[in-house]
Amino acid sequence: MASFAPYTYIQCPCYDSTTRARPVDEAPSPTSQDEPDDDDDKTFDPRAPRSNYSLYPIEYLLYCDVCSQIRCPRCVSEELATIYCPNCLFEVGSSSLKTEGNRCTRSCFQCPICIGPLAVQSLESAPEPSLLTAEGQNPVPPSGPWILACSYCHWNSSEIGVKFDKPQGIFSQLSKLRHGEDHTKHSAISTAATTTTTAAAGGDATPKKVDDTAKARFAALKAFYASQSNLNSSTAGGALAGIADYGFNSPGALSRIMNLYSGNASAGGSGPGGSSATLKPKAKAPVMREADAASEGFRAANLDESAALSRLRRDGWAGTVTGAESRAQVEEGARFAADLWPIPYLLRTKRSKRCPVCRHIISKPESKVSNTRWRIRLVANNNIPSISIKPLSPPAPAPPSLSSPSTAAASSPFANNNNNNTPPPGLLKPLQPAQFLLTFKNPIFDEIKVTLATPAMTPGRFASKVTVLCPQFTIDANTDTDMYLDDVLKDGEKDKSRRRADTGTHQAEAGKIWERGRNWVSIVVEVIPASLKVGEPSLLRNESDDAEPDLSPLKEDEDVLEIPMFVRLEWEGDVSQDQVGMGSTAGKEKDTREKRELAYWCAIGIGRISQE
Numbered sequence: 001m002a003s004f005a006p007y008t009y010i011q012c013p014c015y016d017s018t019t020r021a022r023p024v025d026e027a028p029s030p031t032s033q034d035e036p037d038d039d040d041d042k043t044f045d046p047r048a049p050r051s052n053y054s055l056y057p058i059e060y061l062l063y064c065d066v067c068s069q070i071r072c073p074r075c076v077s078e079e080l081a082t083i084y085c086p087n088c089l090f091e092v093g094s095s096s097l098k099t100e101g102n103r104c105t106r107s108c109f110q111c112p113i114c115i116g117p118l119a120v121q122s123l124e125s126a127p128e129p130s131l132l133t134a135e136g137q138n139p140v141p142p143s144g145p146w147i148l149a150c151s152y153c154h155w156n157s158s159e160i161g162v163k164f165d166k167p168q169g170i171f172s173q174l175s176k177l178r179h180g181e182d183h184t185k186h187s188a189i190s191t192a193a194t195t196t197t198t199a200a201a202g203g204d205a206t207p208k209k210v211d212d213t214a215k216a217r218f219a220a221l222k223a224f225y226a227s228q229s230n231l232n233s234s235t236a237g238g239a240l241a242g243i244a245d246y247g248f249n250s251p252g253a254l255s256r257i258m259n260l261y262s263g264n265a266s267a268g269g270s271g272p273g274g275s276s277a278t279l280k281p282k283a284k285a286p287v288m289r290e291a292d293a294a295s296e297g298f299r300a301a302n303l304d305e306s307a308a309l310s311r312l313r314r315d316g317w318a319g320t321v322t323g324a325e326s327r328a329q330v331e332e333g334a335r336f337a338a339d340l341w342p343i344p345y346l347l348r349t350k351r352s353k354r355c356p357v358c359r360h361i362i363s364k365p366e367s368k369v370s371n372t373r374w375r376i377r378l379v380a381n382n383n384i385p386s387i388s389i390k391p392l393s394p395p396a397p398a399p400p401s402l403s404s405p406s407t408a409a410a411s412s413p414f415a416n417n418n419n420n421n422t423p424p425p426g427l428l429k430p431l432q433p434a435q436f437l438l439t440f441k442n443p444i445f446d447e448i449k450v451t452l453a454t455p456a457m458t459p460g461r462f463a464s465k466v467t468v469l470c471p472q473f474t475i476d477a478n479t480d481t482d483m484y485l486d487d488v489l490k491d492g493e494k495d496k497s498r499r500r501a502d503t504g505t506h507q508a509e510a511g512k513i514w515e516r517g518r519n520w521v522s523i524v525v526e527v528i529p530a531s532l533k534v535g536e537p538s539l540l541r542n543e544s545d546d547a548e549p550d551l552s553p554l555k556e557d558e559d560v561l562e563i564p565m566f567v568r569l570e571w572e573g574d575v576s577q578d579q580v581g582m583g584s585t586a587g588k589e590k591d592t593r594e595k596r597e598l599a600y601w602c603a604i605g606i607g608r609i610s611q612e
Contacts, residue, residue, distance in 0.1 A: 004427070004560075004607045008387040010061060010380075011044065011601040014075035014356075015054035044564045045459040046603035055603055058387075061380035062362045064355040068596045070380055075356055076363075082350040084369040087117060091369055092347055101215075103330065103344035107170040111150035112325060112340035118148040120167045123158070148342050160338050171344065178341065179213060214331055221297030228288045311336060352376075384569065385440045385448060385475060389604055392435040392508070392524060428561060428607045430531040435508060436606060438468075441520040442475040444571070449474050450521075451568040458563060461550055462530035462609075466563050469510050470523040478519040529561055529609045554611070561606045569598045 045051060053074070062071040083092045087108040109118040123145050145163040148170070149156040157163070164173050291298040312320070319337050326334050334340055353363040364376040428434055442448050452471040457463040508514060508524035515522040532554060572593045 004605075006389045006607065007605045008058070008389065009046070009055035009603045009605075010058055010070065011051070011054045011603070012056060012061065012070055012072035012075060013600065014072060015050070043455045043459055044566070044601040044603075046562045046564055047460050047558075051603070058381050058384070059379075062353065063378050063380040063383040064358065064360055064362050065378060065383065066358045066360045067355055068598055069355075069357070070384070070598075070600060071353075071355060071362060076353040077356050077359070078351045078353055080349050081352050081365055082367050082369060083347055084350070085345050086348045087345045089369045097347075102347050104347060105171045105344070107168070108345040109148055109170070109342035110328075110345060111153060111155050112328065112343055113155045114150065114153040115328065115343075116150050116152040118150055118157075118342055120146055120164075120170060121149045121156075122146055122167075123163070157342060160340065162341075174342065217297045217299060219297075220295065221291060224291050224296040225288075308335065382443050384598065385442050385450070387567075387602065387604070388439045388441075389436050389525070389606065390439075392437050392514075428527075428529040428609050430529050430609055433526055433528050436525045436527065437514060437522045438525050438604075439520055439522045440475055442478050443519075444573070445477050445479070446571045446573050447474055447477050449570040451570075453566040453568075454563060458530075458561070461558065462532060464530045464561055464609075465528040467526040468523065468565075469508055469526065470513050473513050473521050473523065475521050476516075476519055525563070527561065527563070527606060532559055532609055532611050559609045559611060561609055563604045563606065565602050565604055567600055567602055571596055 046055065054072075056072050060073065062076065063069075064071055080094070083094060083097065084090060085092065085104040085106065085108055087104065088106055090104070090106060092104075107120060110116065111118055122143065124143060144165055144167075146165070146167050147157045147163055162174070162177055164170060166173075315336060321334050321337060321340060325340060326332075328343055329341065330343060331341075350365045350367070350369075352361060352365065354361055361376055362378045364374065366373050366375060440450060450473055452468050454466050454468055456467075457465060508526075513521055514524050573596050575592050575594055
């Protein structure tokens, strides 16, 4: 069995929508009993399906220094900082996305087979440099036609009959070859708008050519139904006015929606002094017709598959495209290898992240595309203590015997025999106590008081007993400066020599820490793993006393021993820059320090329980 690597996952406070909706200072503690919600009274279960979306390694988390809360990638608010092409690193404006789409419009294409970059090459080979030329004459550059070629799978655009006249403007040349010579970016919108406007005026619309791409059909349908809405609104006397422009976020949305149902009934009134006979008859709105022409965005389905079947018989399986290749295409409908076109590069973005509660920027990259640095980057690893765990006394391998190779193999701790009682690394023996070192390392320059809480029995079907010998302790501040480097090295050597001398006498005691360093503290956690024998109901954990025991077979990763632990941190830090000058008395003083608290659940994976 492979060795098990211990891990520590931290739960983000956004796991519950009710907790995320409350202000940070009013958020309930996971151990409080004041709230009527049943979820707050339960111990955190890292095996619950809901916990899979709330546990993260500390490297994935950010930290808001204003709210003093952890933020995960799911709960932060993102804002676009820069839009660029990942191939040519050309920055694209946000206004051009509406007109040109989210693809690079330069000569940046990907291979439709292997998604590698395509390069522009000439079909004619360049003249050899060894050939003689006229004196003072420059070598003749290669001429067209030009193709897009892949250097990885050796695919090129000539396989689908695509060749270019010049090596510049490949995107526009490819659009003309695919959609026609008179194709432009706004041809679909202009053609559809001209057609519907002329039809509304009573004339004939005869466009020269209608684009049949998905974007063009959508633009034509949008323009057609917009014209139908405007035509009906003018005929119905304003009852349907602006039906296509309703915004439910606007203040007058409710009154306009009520106007659709009431019509002109509010003009006359039927009060004590009025009469219902003065009501004007409501005009009957004409029925909106559907699109029925290609210029209006309608396309009839082609149900004749005889050509595709004959082509499939001729080309076989090798001539068809895979699902991944079909999904990578910009336009849908590719079935065969000849239908695959070069893929323009999808644009990428650099995004800044804000706290969802106080709107404080917690992550902001440099706006320049080629710069990979961050202007602001508040990671949790630099603001909260990191947690690591390891066995207190790892099993030492037995020395190999010099008698025979077979005896040496039998005495190895990793040998699979009945005489060896030492489990492999990361494998725990059932119902046998084991001690682990839980180390907290402080990254900030303030002293932190830590309070730990864990259930006596781990949740789940198999209950293991957990005991934290020292649940309260303090961690010294991090003095990470060069002037203390020599002292730190000397103290480290003294600690190592003291550990070697006290290896046999040092024992874990309740209420005392195991070891303390410059900015870290190690405590002892004692664990009694549960038995995984499913056939014995007395060893199973039930949700209630009346419930029947679950005798189903062992599920995936159910033998992993995970400890849910509640961590509470208290320290005094400087007032953040955003709170200075906001009118508070504490913000006016220069050297004012405020008390800060942070509480969260974490799941600590220790190892796998042996099933023997």
